[in-house]
Amino acid sequence: MERSIIHLDLDAFFVAVECKREPRLKGLPLIVGGSSRRGVVAACSYEARKFGVHSAMPMYLALQLCPDAKVISGDMEAYSQNSHLVTEIIADKAPAFEKSSIDEFYVDATGLDRFFGTYKWALELKRKIQKEAGLPISMALSVNKLVSKVATGEFKPNAEKQIPAGTEKDFLAPLAVDKIPMIGKQTATFLYDMGVRTVATLREMPLPFLTSAFGKNGISLWNKAHGLDDSPVVSYSEQKSISTESTFDQDTIDVKRLKSILIAMVEKVAFQLREQRKLTSCVTVKIRYSNFDTETKQVHIPYTSSDHVILRVVQELFDKLYNRRMLIRLVGVRLSNLVQGNHQISLFDETEQDVNLYEAMDFIKHKHGVDKLVRVTTLDVGRRVRMEMNVFSGKISKNLLN
Numbered sequence: 001m002e003r004s005i006i007h008l009d010l011d012a013f014f015v016a017v018e019c020k021r022e023p024r025l026k027g028l029p030l031i032v033g034g035s036s037r038r039g040v041v042a043a044c045s046y047e048a049r050k051f052g053v054h055s056a057m058p059m060y061l062a063l064q065l066c067p068d069a070k071v072i073s074g075d076m077e078a079y080s081q082n083s084h085l086v087t088e089i090i091a092d093k094a095p096a097f098e099k100s101s102i103d104e105f106y107v108d109a110t111g112l113d114r115f116f117g118t119y120k121w122a123l124e125l126k127r128k129i130q131k132e133a134g135l136p137i138s139m140a141l142s143v144n145k146l147v148s149k150v151a152t153g154e155f156k157p158n159a160e161k162q163i164p165a166g167t168e169k170d171f172l173a174p175l176a177v178d179k180i181p182m183i184g185k186q187t188a189t190f191l192y193d194m195g196v197r198t199v200a201t202l203r204e205m206p207l208p209f210l211t212s213a214f215g216k217n218g219i220s221l222w223n224k225a226h227g228l229d230d231s232p233v234v235s236y237s238e239q240k241s242i243s244t245e246s247t248f249d250q251d252t253i254d255v256k257r258l259k260s261i262l263i264a265m266v267e268k269v270a271f272q273l274r275e276q277r278k279l280t281s282c283v284t285v286k287i288r289y290s291n292f293d294t295e296t297k298q299v300h301i302p303y304t305s306s307d308h309v310i311l312r313v314v315q316e317l318f319d320k321l322y323n324r325r326m327l328i329r330l331v332g333v334r335l336s337n338l339v340q341g342n343h344q345i346s347l348f349d350e351t352e353q354d355v356n357l358y359e360a361m362d363f364i365k366h367k368h369g370v371d372k373l374v375r376v377t378t379l380d381v382g383r384r385v386r387m388e389m390n391v392f393s394g395k396i397s398k399n400l401l402n
Contacts, residue, residue: 002165004118004141005233006107007148008126010086011136011157013103014043017082018072020134029069034059042074046157076279076303080339086133087236093125099236101277102339106145108233119162126160142168146229149181168227173200180224187214187221199225242280244269245332251290253327262318265333266311273335279303280335283310285317288330297321303339310335 010016014032019025029048033041039059051066063069083102090097096108107125112118119141126139138159140151147168151161154175163171172180177199178188190213196202203225210218223229244265252258262285273280284298297317304310314333322328 001110003143004109004112005143005145005148006109006118006122006125006139006141007145007152008090008105008107008129009138009149009152009156009159010083010103011138012043012045013083013135014074014079015045016135017075017079020082021078025070029053029066031059031062031066031069031071032074033062033071034073044069076281076339080303082133082135083339086129086135086137089129089132090125091236093128096233097236098233104149106148106233109141123160144168144227144229145231145233146181146224147171147227150175150179153179169203172225172227173198173203175199177202180221182220182224187217241334241336241338242269242272242278243332243334245286245330247330248328251327251329253325255322258322258328258331259315259318262314262331262333263311265331266314267307269333269335270305270307270310273305273338278338279305280310280338282335282337283313283317284334284336285314285321286330286332286334287318287321287328289324290327290329292329294330295321298334300337 015030030045031041031048032043033039041055041057041059041062043055044053048066048069053062053066087099090105094107098106109118112121122139122141126137129137136158138152138156140148140159140161142148142163143165147163151163152159155161177183177191177196207222210222214221246261281303282298282300284296286296288294297320299313301313
């Protein structure tokens, strides 16, 4: 059966939420992000984009391009609440849907055309969201997730677009290659240097050439250039927390060693957060003494997925917890109050250097493995700690090896 996949993308989501809270801001060039000049743009209004402002841009440069822009520090709690409201509206109407980020959704509407027009149903869903959530949203319908996502991006804001089955190649052909999801700056630059600027040209490249140039990603490029994407709509479910624990073969009182293990835990769990495009606002540290007494402390923090933010909190909690000077048999870290989002959302007060550093670190970990890039202080720990992840629950357990 031919699939019907709807992509829903909230237009300038952070800005829209701010305008919903303060209607007088509508029509103004707005920037959501770090308030200092060393901060980063997390989001901007379409009015600001006309001046060349875009997300992940250094704040000082954005203000040079648009000096009259109003800068708002951002309220992740408000964004999360509005995202949850939209999620509930979609869940009430859609037969199956996937929440791919805080402001993006896919709906599998396959088979609905047997009862009523799928495009008409998609329009009704879009307008229901606009009415009940009070937020602008774009919608596109096609036979797969790839084409629908590209279509919303091309026709935003307030997109209402259907790409009929069989016309995917014609729709994609004139577009620049960097309009294809997952083609980053480096890949796009490499393709441009080869003279490949449009999807139509990319489609003409032989598959063996693409695989020799890009490895297994060459197959993905070839499929995308031909408008092919069989990835399913993954049913949405909320993950409550990500946790990790280490139980020692021998109880220890070595604080330096314990803190090194906590650093390794934080690095790996924070990476899992970013891989899942999630943020946390509650950090818990757990210790178990040799007599099996167990103590925990937790603290609520602004939403983040940054190693250095979570690590600072974990170290402070451990210092408060460990005051009995007894042997310890277990330590653990738990991140909870998770929301859908990406690392950029947590960068309201971080710098361009921070952004680039995390992107580079995650690229290396994703390509070569999470254990291949660690802090110098955790090198020895990395040789002795094994991580086992339950991919269904998202819970990570650790056992210290000999």
